Structure formats: C-alpha cells, structure tokens
Amino acid sequence: MAAITARIANRALGAGERLPSVRGFAETMHVSPSTVVEAYDRLAAQGLIHARRGAGFYVSGNKAPPMALADMGVRRDPAVDPFWVSRQSLDADPSALMPGCGWLPADWMPQAALRRALRALARTDSALLSHYGSTRGSTTLRRLLLARFAEEGLEAAPDQLMLTGSGTQAIDLICRFLLRPGDTVLVDDPCYFNFQALLRAHQVRLIGVPFTPNGPDLAAFEAALTAERPRLYITNSALHNPTGASLSPQTAHRLLGLAAAHGVTIIEDDIFADFEPSPAPRLAILDGLDRVIRIGSFSKTLSASVRCGYIAGRTDWIEGLVDLQVATSFGGPSPVATEVIASILAGGSYRKHVEELRRRLSHARQAVADRLAPLGIIPWIMPRGGFYLWCRLPEGQDSADIARYCLDRGVVIAPGNVFSVAQTAGDFIRFNVAQSDDDRVMAVLRDALSAPR
Amino acid sequence: MAAITARIANRALGAGERLPSVRGFAETMHVSPSTVVEAYDRLAAQGLIHARRGAGFYVSGNKAPPMALADMGVRRDPAVDPFWVSRQSLDADPSALMPGCGWLPADWMPQAALRRALRALARTDSALLSHYGSTRGSTTLRRLLLARFAEEGLEAAPDQLMLTGSGTQAIDLICRFLLRPGDTVLVDDPCYFNFQALLRAHQVRLIGVPFTPNGPDLAAFEAALTAERPRLYITNSALHNPTGASLSPQTAHRLLGLAAAHGVTIIEDDIFADFEPSPAPRLAILDGLDRVIRIGSFSKTLSASVRCGYIAGRTDWIEGLVDLQVATSFGGPSPVATEVIASILAGGSYRKHVEELRRRLSHARQAVADRLAPLGIIPWIMPRGGFYLWCRLPEGQDSADIARYCLDRGVVIAPGNVFSVAQTAGDFIRFNVAQSDDDRVMAVLRDALSAPR
Incomplete structure (x- = not known):
C-alpha cells in the first residue's frame, strides 16, 4: 500500500x-x-x-495527496528531524533558552544602526515605500556587494548579481532552476539541517560526503561524483555550518577540479563570511563564478527580520533566475528591506560592529568550550570564527535523548543527527556560543547527561 | 531535436x-x-x-539544461509573453508612463501612515528588529485578519491561517504543496498574467475557462472538469484581474458544487478585496475553507514595498504549508514588514484611506472610460471597483502592435493576450485607471491606433 x-x-x-x-x-x-x-x-x-x-x-482522479514534507524523509523522530530545530527555535517561547538556534541574541545585533536606518526610511522617497522592487533588487545594494566582491578579488559584472528575499530563497530559486525530481545532490555530512529540508521539497536524492577539518573528504567526494552522477553540490566554504571548519586552499583547488571533470555545479553559501578574522579560500573566487554560484545574506550579522539575500553567478543563469523570481515572488526583495541593509552597510558603523562581534565571539567560544569541558563535551575543532561549536558528547550519550530531555525543561538543543544525512552524528551537538554561556543551560545539560534512560 | x-x-x-x-x-x-x-x-x-x-x-550525464521559463510557453513574442508586462513595469525607467502596470501611483498610497509606522518601528523591541519571524508570522497581524474574516462571516481557527512573504509566494507555496509536473490547472481566460508565469514554473498543463461578467462560464468549466481532470482552479472572485468582474451568487454556488463533484481544489486570490464598495460572494466563505484556499496581500492598498501575504485553508494543509515555507524561506515573512502592516491596519486611518481610494478610483474609472471612448476603446464591463478597465480595441487593431508602438515611446501597455491562455484576447488592453488619466498616454495611444503597420 x-x-x-x-x-x-x-x-x-x-x-x-x-x-x-x-x-x-x-x-x-x-x-x-x-x-x-x-x-x-x-x-x-x-x-x-x-x-x-x-x-x-x-x-482515481485528483486523489494524489499533497506534499507531506515531514513524511518524505526516512526519519519521523522529531528529535532528529531537520524540521525539528527550525520549528522549535523559530516558534520558541521568548523565555526559552536556545543554545541550539542559528542566530545571535538581539543585543548582539546593530540595534542603533537599524533604528537609525528605519528613521531615515521614514523620511525617504514615496515610491520606495510603496512600490514593488525592480526584478534584480536595489541598485545601491548591488553596487555595494560588487565592490565587496572586487575587494576579495572577484570581479563580477552587474548582470551577474541579483537580490532575493533571503539566503534560503536564493538556494531555493537555484534548486528550482537547476534540479528536477529524482536528480542527485551532494551535501556535506554534517551540513546545515535546512539544506536537507529544502532539498526534500525538491524531491531530489541526497548523498552526504563526510566533512573533514579542511573541507569535504575528497576521496569520498570523487567516489560520489563517479557513482552517483550528482547535478549539484551545496556547501559553506568558510565557517561551515555546523562544524565551523573552513576549506584549505589545496582542498578548494582539487575540489573544483573534480567538479569540473564531472560537470557538477556548486552552490557556495557564504552566509558566515563577515565572521571570518581573515578570508579562507572561496570556491566562487577561484572559479570566477563559472560553475560555482555564490549566495549570501545579511541575516547573521545585521538582521534576520529585515531579510534579503543575493545570488552571484553566470550571466545567463542569473537571467533565468530573475525570470523565476518574477514568476514566483513577483519582483525582487522588498525595497524597504534592501534600503535598510544598504544604508547600514554603507554607513561607517557596520565594519566596527562586525569587528566587535568577532571579538565577543572569540571570547564566547573559549568560555563555552571551557564550561563544556568538565561535562566531557569537547569541540571537534576550535573554529577560527563564527558562533558555532560542533561538540562530541561523552561516550555512550545520544544527542537526541539529550535534546528531548532539555526541551522538556525549556532549553532548545540542536542534536547532531539533524545535520547528518547518514545519521552518523548522534554523539554530536551544535552549540551557538552566543546563546550557551548561561548557568541554566549548563545545569540542564549536566542533568541530561546523568539522567537515567 | x-x-x-x-x-x-x-x-x-x-x-x-x-x-x-x-x-x-x-x-x-x-x-x-x-x-x-x-x-x-x-x-x-x-x-x-x-x-x-x-x-x-x-x-549524457548532468547535461539537462536549466529551467528556461521564458522558453517554456508556446509564445516567444515579448509583446504577448506573460513575463513581458512584469519585467517592463517592474524595471521601468521612473519617467515611463505605465497604464499597463498593476499598482497605484505612490501618492495614492497611505504615505503618512507608512512613515508613522516606520518611526514607531524605530522605537520598538530589539528582538523584533533582529530575529527571524515565527513560522506562521506575526500573531498580531493574524489576529487582525481573523477578525476581518469573522466580520465577513468566515469563522476560521488560528491554525487555519499563516502569513507568507507575499500573495504571489502564497500561491507558489500552495502550488508546490498540491501540484506535480504534468498536473492540470484551470485558470480564467483572461486571467492575471503572472498566474501563467507561475504555473509554467510548476510545469503544469494550463486550461483556460472563458470568463463572463458573472464569473467563469459554467458549461465550459464543467466540460473542462470532465475532460481534463484538473487538480486546481485559480481565480479572483471579486474584482477579477484583468476584467474587474465579480462572481454572481448563483455562479459561486454552482461553481462550488461542480468543484466538489469533481474533487477540485480552488485558490481564491482575494487581493482586491479592499477595493470593493460592497462585498461580492466569496467561494472561501460559502465553502468554509474546505476545498477553497483563500490567499491575499496588502500590496495593492497599503504597500508593495513592505510585502506580506497570507494563506487561509484547511488546518492540515496549513500545517504542511508551514513546513514547506520553513524549508524554502526559513520562517515566515519579515517581522519588520508584518509589524508595519499590522500597525497600519490597526490604526484608525486605514479604513478612511481605503474609502478615499474607492472614491478616487470611481472617478478615475469614469474619466478614463470617457477619454478612451473617442478612440473607440470600450470597456468590456464597467467594474464596481478596483483600478482595472478591460477594454476592447476598435475592429482590426492588435494590442500587441499597440504595446510595441507605445513601449518605443516610453509608455508601458498591458496587451490582452498576456492574460489569455487561448490567445483570444488580442483585441483587448487592460488599463490601470490610476495610471492612465494622462494627456501623453492618450496621445501615444491615438497615434498607435492610426500608425501604419
């Protein structure tokens, strides 16, 4: 049946x-x-x-059931379902503690700059406040992004860039553009859990490639290219989610060579770029936006409430993606949103804000690692930046059990297997260091580790 | 080949x-x-x-070309391609005249209320300015919407409603949820051109049902249900785009009966609701949100820059749609956007603004009809509200030719066939009366009608 x-x-x-x-x-x-x-x-x-x-x-006619995304995976246990962490953390009670969530506390974000930008917006041009945006989105913001790309050594033409409603929507648009049901897509194992949820919606086959501290395991990557003939590979090159690792130059170069030999397109999700103390190698830069598509957003360092993402890639693909965005969203992202982001990026305070974030996060990473060590919870690596610590639990502990125990006590944890296609990360937890340096979090974790099961 | x-x-x-x-x-x-x-x-x-x-x-492996949406229809002529009007009007030079566009001029929109809402936002809670929204979107805005539904006679439970990034994104989500490539979808002929573009992106088969001044032609609707076994029907019941017509009570009742007998789901796009002088019958209300899904947005009367849409439907479907929105957008619409909309809707000025819009549009409809009459351009019907006039050209004129002629002279026109699946509306033009009462528009139109071809 x-x-x-x-x-x-x-x-x-x-x-x-x-x-x-x-x-x-x-x-x-x-x-x-x-x-x-x-x-x-x-x-x-x-x-x-x-x-x-x-x-x-x-x-029978018209009886095909609607897409039940939550049932499309092999897993039904909410504790290890990729939707679980999303919904728990997005819909959490404001009083919940969220060491498992994927964003910084509000008071770490550039509040003064945001408020200044909103006041300026209240005095701006009527058309900007009222009308749909242009199909590629704000010219000002696109110009700022192109200037940043050029600083990194990536010369892109204006028609290689478009703005989208968010980073997730950017990836979704590209998947709709390039993938068909039944196609195969490579992801890192572990990888950002919402990549899995998103790709499920595209009804594609997911193959995980084990991730090492220098990037994907290249032997496994090559074997997967040969055996599985994937259409696409999605990754974070720098400050990878959840591990915090970055590509080494050698891995980046070899990976691109393999991708070229097997005709695979790569989406490089650059969402954590601003957290890097110094830039790690980028696939999009080495490749020059030929088979690599760069996407990013401002949700992690600026605001996730004022949302906007971008796509940089081949001119002909951007043209097709613009058509698809018009069809499915009617126009680019909200002009009000892009105006706020452009004015903060252009203002002098953003660079200082980001430097301050890096400094605070560097302290928080060490502080949280120091508090987890006595519990026997040890970082897989110590990342160069960002807010994640990917930590191994003491022998014999199961992070799904820990997550369920903590949730009952108002603490949202991100258990390892929500990040793992192969379900091989049951003894890991991803910590957000900006949301974990808290006595109650540590107390509940300690209890969870010693709770009888 | x-x-x-x-x-x-x-x-x-x-x-x-x-x-x-x-x-x-x-x-x-x-x-x-x-x-x-x-x-x-x-x-x-x-x-x-x-x-x-x-x-x-x-x-060969990995060679399948990306989705070239613009090539997926049978038509290549940009003057009658559904993308044409979208891209021309979204990306138009600010100096262009746009009788073909689908929105009101900025100075018709509630500027003072928008600016007031933005200033209030600059003083609001930090979390609202920084964080992703909850998966169903702002509770305040949902409560306001449910209260409006109840006023109309539609009692919906809170879990029957979710907010989306826009009205278009609402339809897109539903299509992703219910449709698979190769499914059949009924639309009105004529219908909003972006329905066609959006449905093309879903790779479904489109069947047009001729539209009458009382709604779809029921004999044709029934024949299409029997012969084509569609999964879905998409329509505007009130102030239909492009004709401005509304469903009669008898048509609404019979249409729902046919849909039930053939197991068809209906999306009722209610985006023009606030322009109605008095409410026309609604499928969603008669049906009680069983097989009818209501969608809407605030882009036409409040702001298309601060975007937000909604979906009201069966509880189990909303649950699935929320999953899909988390997977493909990560969370609901921008909290900043929904806060602006909620504060304007809750404020006393919105009702007055909408009444003033109706009054102005009623004058503009008559004024534009009066100016078009001497050119032999005659409204198909005189709508009860809204900003569209669907007009027949003098015998022998082709609206695609007129559109090309006008575009060369900086005037963006919406030619009839972009609205017609069957391509039977070549002698129609849709006018936006708020953008057409202009000497230059009339002069260029007059020249276009007498230009040699």
Whole structure:
C-alpha cells in the first residue's frame, strides 16, 4: 500500500493510469499475489484507486495527496528531524533558552544602526515605500556587494548579481532552476539541517560526503561524483555550518577540479563570511563564478527580520533566475528591506560592529568550550570564527535523548543527527556560543547527561 | 531535436537513459529514420547525448539544461509573453508612463501612515528588529485578519491561517504543496498574467475557462472538469484581474458544487478585496475553507514595498504549508514588514484611506472610460471597483502592435493576450485607471491606433 501511495503522491502514477498487474507487482515486491490483491482492495476502499471490471486497477482522479514534507524523509523522530530545530527555535517561547538556534541574541545585533536606518526610511522617497522592487533588487545594494566582491578579488559584472528575499530563497530559486525530481545532490555530512529540508521539497536524492577539518573528504567526494552522477553540490566554504571548519586552499583547488571533470555545479553559501578574522579560500573566487554560484545574506550579522539575500553567478543563469523570481515572488526583495541593509552597510558603523562581534565571539567560544569541558563535551575543532561549536558528547550519550530531555525543561538543543544525512552524528551537538554561556543551560545539560534512560 | 531536448529538460529522459530507437521515434514523429539519425547525431555533437556502439543513443550525464521559463510557453513574442508586462513595469525607467502596470501611483498610497509606522518601528523591541519571524508570522497581524474574516462571516481557527512573504509566494507555496509536473490547472481566460508565469514554473498543463461578467462560464468549466481532470482552479472572485468582474451568487454556488463533484481544489486570490464598495460572494466563505484556499496581500492598498501575504485553508494543509515555507524561506515573512502592516491596519486611518481610494478610483474609472471612448476603446464591463478597465480595441487593431508602438515611446501597455491562455484576447488592453488619466498616454495611444503597420 505504501509503495503505491508513494508512486501516486510523487505522480509516478498519474490520475487515470493503470496500476501494475497483480502478478507483476507481486514479483516486484517479493510478496504473494494475494497480498497485492488485498493491498489494492484496501486502497480502492480508501478511494485512491478503483477497479475496472476485467481490466485491472486504475488511479482515481485528483486523489494524489499533497506534499507531506515531514513524511518524505526516512526519519519521523522529531528529535532528529531537520524540521525539528527550525520549528522549535523559530516558534520558541521568548523565555526559552536556545543554545541550539542559528542566530545571535538581539543585543548582539546593530540595534542603533537599524533604528537609525528605519528613521531615515521614514523620511525617504514615496515610491520606495510603496512600490514593488525592480526584478534584480536595489541598485545601491548591488553596487555595494560588487565592490565587496572586487575587494576579495572577484570581479563580477552587474548582470551577474541579483537580490532575493533571503539566503534560503536564493538556494531555493537555484534548486528550482537547476534540479528536477529524482536528480542527485551532494551535501556535506554534517551540513546545515535546512539544506536537507529544502532539498526534500525538491524531491531530489541526497548523498552526504563526510566533512573533514579542511573541507569535504575528497576521496569520498570523487567516489560520489563517479557513482552517483550528482547535478549539484551545496556547501559553506568558510565557517561551515555546523562544524565551523573552513576549506584549505589545496582542498578548494582539487575540489573544483573534480567538479569540473564531472560537470557538477556548486552552490557556495557564504552566509558566515563577515565572521571570518581573515578570508579562507572561496570556491566562487577561484572559479570566477563559472560553475560555482555564490549566495549570501545579511541575516547573521545585521538582521534576520529585515531579510534579503543575493545570488552571484553566470550571466545567463542569473537571467533565468530573475525570470523565476518574477514568476514566483513577483519582483525582487522588498525595497524597504534592501534600503535598510544598504544604508547600514554603507554607513561607517557596520565594519566596527562586525569587528566587535568577532571579538565577543572569540571570547564566547573559549568560555563555552571551557564550561563544556568538565561535562566531557569537547569541540571537534576550535573554529577560527563564527558562533558555532560542533561538540562530541561523552561516550555512550545520544544527542537526541539529550535534546528531548532539555526541551522538556525549556532549553532548545540542536542534536547532531539533524545535520547528518547518514545519521552518523548522534554523539554530536551544535552549540551557538552566543546563546550557551548561561548557568541554566549548563545545569540542564549536566542533568541530561546523568539522567537515567 | 527540440522534442528530445524538451524531454531531457523536463527529465522525462534522465541522465544515462536510452533514447527511443531511431525507427520508433521516426514513427512517433512522422519523419523518416534518416531525419532522426541526423537529429541524434547533431545532439551528440552538442554533447547532450552520446552513442554506444551497437546499443543506441543515451542521455549524457548532468547535461539537462536549466529551467528556461521564458522558453517554456508556446509564445516567444515579448509583446504577448506573460513575463513581458512584469519585467517592463517592474524595471521601468521612473519617467515611463505605465497604464499597463498593476499598482497605484505612490501618492495614492497611505504615505503618512507608512512613515508613522516606520518611526514607531524605530522605537520598538530589539528582538523584533533582529530575529527571524515565527513560522506562521506575526500573531498580531493574524489576529487582525481573523477578525476581518469573522466580520465577513468566515469563522476560521488560528491554525487555519499563516502569513507568507507575499500573495504571489502564497500561491507558489500552495502550488508546490498540491501540484506535480504534468498536473492540470484551470485558470480564467483572461486571467492575471503572472498566474501563467507561475504555473509554467510548476510545469503544469494550463486550461483556460472563458470568463463572463458573472464569473467563469459554467458549461465550459464543467466540460473542462470532465475532460481534463484538473487538480486546481485559480481565480479572483471579486474584482477579477484583468476584467474587474465579480462572481454572481448563483455562479459561486454552482461553481462550488461542480468543484466538489469533481474533487477540485480552488485558490481564491482575494487581493482586491479592499477595493470593493460592497462585498461580492466569496467561494472561501460559502465553502468554509474546505476545498477553497483563500490567499491575499496588502500590496495593492497599503504597500508593495513592505510585502506580506497570507494563506487561509484547511488546518492540515496549513500545517504542511508551514513546513514547506520553513524549508524554502526559513520562517515566515519579515517581522519588520508584518509589524508595519499590522500597525497600519490597526490604526484608525486605514479604513478612511481605503474609502478615499474607492472614491478616487470611481472617478478615475469614469474619466478614463470617457477619454478612451473617442478612440473607440470600450470597456468590456464597467467594474464596481478596483483600478482595472478591460477594454476592447476598435475592429482590426492588435494590442500587441499597440504595446510595441507605445513601449518605443516610453509608455508601458498591458496587451490582452498576456492574460489569455487561448490567445483570444488580442483585441483587448487592460488599463490601470490610476495610471492612465494622462494627456501623453492618450496621445501615444491615438497615434498607435492610426500608425501604419
């Protein structure tokens, strides 16, 4: 029943189409014909299919169930489902403690600059406050971004850049543009959990490549390219989520060579760039935006409430992506949002704000690592920047159990397996150091580790 | 070559799969085998496919071209392509005149209220300015919307409502949730041109149902339900775009009965609701949000720069749609945007603003109709509200020609066929009455009508 329902759900069997013959399907499924007959009869009783006398079973019209994203993975345990951390942290009670969340506390963000930008906005041009944005988004913000790219050594033309509603929407647009259901996509294992949720929505096959402190394991990467023929690889090169690791120059160069040899496109999500003390190698820069598409946003260092992302890539692809954004969002991102971001980036205070963030985070990383050590929770590496610590639990502990225990006590934890396609990170937790240096977090964690199960 | 390329592009033929045999494909295409051999050889020269000795032709790996949305329709003429009006008007020079665009001039929008809301925002809570929004979006705004629904006679539970990034994104989310490539969708003919662009991105089959002054032609609607077995029907019940017509109570009731009998889901896009002098029948209200999903936004009466939309529907569907929005946008719409909208809706001035808009539009509709009449351009109906006039051109005129002529002279027109799936509206133009009462618009139109072609 599940096999037929799945085929109808993903439209492999369309309305009005004939189901496999009882005998044929029994052979396929290694069950007896009478089992298939019973399954078909039950599906018919549900109205999903119907029998035609002497002519087999047919899919009923308009019965294909909607996309149940939460059911599309193999996992149902909310503690290790990629949606779990998103929904818990996005919808958390304001009183909850969130060492598992993916953003900085509000008082770490540039509040004064944000308020100044909003007051300036209240005095700006009426058209900006009222109208849809242009299809590629604010010219001012695009110019600022191109100037930053040039500083990094990436000369991009204006028509190689577009703004989007957010970094996630940027990746989603690219996936819609390049992928079709059934395509294969490589991700790091571990990787940002929402990559998995997003790619599930595209009904693609996910293959995880083990991640090392220097980037993906190249032997595994090459083997996956050969065996799985992926269309796309998605990664963070710098301050990788969740590990905080960055690509080494050698890994970056070899990885690009392999990608070129196998015709794979790469999305490089550069969202943590501003947290780096000094720039790590970038695939987009080495490659010159040929097969690498760079995406980014301002949600981590500026505001996740005033959202905007960007895509930089080949001119012809950007043209196609602009069409797709017009069709699916009607226009680029909110002009009000992009104006706020442009005015903060252009102002003198942003660079200072980011320097201050780096300094605070450097202290917080050490402080949290020092407090976790007595609990036997040890960072996999000590990242050069950013707010994540990817930590291994003491032998025999399961981070899903810890996460459930903590959640019952108002503490949202990010358990390792939400980041792992292969489900091999059950003994890891990702900590947000800006949200973890707290007595209650440490107390609940200590209790969780010693709780009987 | 085109047939094979299309199959590869839409993944009907995947990487590594065998192409149809030369003899078989020749029969399918009613061409000679030598023609097929030549086509296959050319595709092989392009690297899209390759021959295996004695074993036929195979699709090469990772070569499937990205989604070229602009090429997915049957039409290539930019003057009648649904993307044309979008891109021309979104990216227009500020000096361009835009009788074809889909929004009001900035000075018709509630500027004072917008500026007041932005100043209040500059003094608000830090978390609101910094953090991602909750997955369903602002509680305040949802409560305001539910209260409005209740006033209309639609009692919806809080978990039947979610906020989205925009009205377009609301429809896009629903399409991703309910549709799969190859599904069939009914739209009105004419309908909002971006419905077509959006649905193209979902690779579904579009069937147009002729629209009458009382709603869709029910005989044609029923015939399409029977013959085409659509999954979905998308419409505006009130102040339909582009015609300005509204559903009659009888049409609404019968249409819902037909939809129920054929198991079709309906998206009712209610974006023009606030322009109505008195409410026309609503499918969502009659149906009680069972098979009808209501979507809307504030872009037309409040701001298209501060964007936000909503979806109201069945609880279980909203739950699935929230998952999908988390996966593809990470969280609901911008809290900054929803706060601005909520504070304007809650303030006393919005109702007055909307009443003033209705009064001005009522004058503008008459004024523009009066100026078009001497040119022989006549409204199909005189709408009860809104800013569109759907007008028939004098005999023998082609609106695509007029649009091209006007564009060369800095005037953006919306030619009829961008709204028509069947391409039967070549002698219509949609006018935005708030952007058309202008001597230069009328002068260029007059010249266009008498220009030699």
